[in-house]
Amino acid sequence: MVDAMLRSEDCWAAVASFCEILTGHGCFGKYLHHTAGRESSPDCKQCGAPLDTAIHTLVECAAWGPQRHSLTQVVGPVDSLQGMVTAMLRSEDCWTAVASFCEAVMLQKEVAEREREEDALADPIRRRRTGRRLRMYAHLLPP
Numbered sequence: 001m002v003d004a005m006l007r008s009e010d011c012w013a014a015v016a017s018f019c020e021i022l023t024g025h026g027c028f029g030k031y032l033h034h035t036a037g038r039e040s041s042p043d044c045k046q047c048g049a050p051l052d053t054a055i056h057t058l059v060e061c062a063a064w065g066p067q068r069h070s071l072t073q074v075v076g077p078v079d080s081l082q083g084m085v086t087a088m089l090r091s092e093d094c095w096t097a098v099a100s101f102c103e104a105v106m107l108q109k110e111v112a113e114r115e116r117e118e119d120a121l122a123d124p125i126r127r128r129r130t131g132r133r134l135r136m137y138a139h140l141l142p143p
Contacts, residue, residue, distance in 0.1 A: 013107075014100070017103045017106035018099060018102040020054075020102075020106055021057065021058060022054070022081055023054075024053060027112070029041065029043050029051065029052030030051055030053045032113075037125065040123055044063075045112060045116070058078065064105050067104050071097050071098065075087035
């Protein structure tokens with residue numbers, strides 16, 4: 001079942017979004033503040049909670065209530081990342097519900113992050129980076 005779904009090209013965006021949620025390495029205030037150094041605080045930009053994490057997005061954030069409601073209608077209550085993985089492996093419908101939740105939420109979080117990056121009045125730490133790392137290592141790339 002999983003193998004057939006992964007062969008579908010349109011599932012890869014959902015898989016990438018799922019991986020962001022599962023690892024916490026995505027558009028989450030905690031990650032962007034502590035790890036990536038792109039935010040001045042780890043708060044949730046959607047609801048104002050003091051700490052935006054993957055579990056906050058999945059379980060608590062009021063901004064994702066409609067998406068969470070759609071998810072729990074199919075898979076039942078989800079209160080942890082492990083619960084989300086367990087739920088998605090139950091059936092193809094559960095897989096689709098989890099994938100849809102992850103893709104919808106992460107897409108909206110990414111759009112909001114891009115808007116904050118492009119804001120001319122944004123803190124310089126927020127502004128989109130222009131490829132400094134690529135320029136630093138360009139001499140190592142083959143011609």
